[in-house]
Amino acid sequence: QQPVQSPQAVILREGEDAVINCSSSKALYSVHWYRQKHGEAPVFLMILLKGGEQKGHEKISASFNEKKQQSSLYLTASQLSYSGTYFCGTAATSGTYKYIFGTGTRLKVLA
Amino acid sequence: DVKVTQSSRYLVKRTGEKVFLECVQDMDHENMFWYRQDPGLGLRLIYFSYDVKMKEKGDIPEGYSVSREKKERFSLILESASTNQTSMYLCASSSTTDEQFFGPGTRLTVL
Numbered sequence: 001q002q003p004v005q006s007p008q009a010v011i012l013r014e015g016e017d018a019v020i021n022c023s024s025s026k027a028l029y030s031v032h033w034y035r036q037k038h039g040e041a042p043v044f045l046m047i048l049l050k051g052g053e054q055k056g057h058e059k060i061s062a063s064f065n066e067k068k069q070q071s072s073l074y075l076t077a078s079q080l081s082y083s084g085t086y087f088c089g090t091a092a093t094s095g096t097y098k099y100i101f102g103t104g105t106r107l108k109v110l111a
Numbered sequence: 112d113v114k115v116t117q118s119s120r121y122l123v124k125r126t127g128e129k130v131f132l133e134c135v136q137d138m139d140h141e142n143m144f145w146y147r148q149d150p151g152l153g154l155r156l157i158y159f160s161y162d163v164k165m166k167e168k169g170d171i172p173e174g175y176s177v178s179r180e181k182k183e184r185f186s187l188i189l190e191s192a193s194t195n196q197t198s199m200y201l202c203a204s205s206s207t208t209d210e211q212f213f214g215p216g217t218r219l220t221v222l
Binding site for chain 1: 115142144146151152153154155156159161167169170201205208209210211212213214215216
């Protein structure tokens with residue numbers, strides 16, 4: 001069962017903040033976040049692991065609430081380059097390569 | 112620069128044709144994946160492979176098969192293409208359970 005992302009779409013002005021949520025009906029071990037710009041391949045943003053470890057290489061923050069089985073991605077002071085579709089991918093156990101991706105959140109940042 | 116390449120960006124086939132989609136990665140990754148991406152449904156895993164000649168079904172394997180004869184190459188085969196297989200197909204590879212590297216995608220239209 002796919003995790004549910006909300007909102008489905010959001011439009012921002014440059015400099016505004018946004019939060020994208022990812023909720024699962026199953027217990028999670030890890031949550032991954034990707035961004036896909038129009039016409040391009042999805043690109044890894046970060047991974048959040050059960051226990052609080054977070055790995056990533058973008059200046060974007062995220063949280064992972066294991067009890068609520070949800071993760072949130074925080075985009076602060078949005079830039080035009082943040083536009084794209086954001087996907088969360090969830091893994092139920094450690095050591096698995098099989099992620100279940102959410103349906104995506106389309107984000108557009110206007111000048 | 113790491114790379115995942117896919118044989119075609121756009122492909123048009125007729126119903127009933129056999130279709131081959133090829134994916135090549137140059138990162139010596141053990142794991143390779145095939146997803147399809149449809150509006151409103153996000154990324155759904157078709158098959159993945161964790162080693163040469165090894166494969167495992169994803170969430171929507173029906174109507175597809177795969178082949179991995181060499182580590183760097185992972186092929187998706189549609190034995191008899193149908194119109195409901197019109198979609199964007201994305202290949203990815205990884206060496207760990209963290210980051211997946213995606214190719215640019217093949218937009219397949221089945222007439």
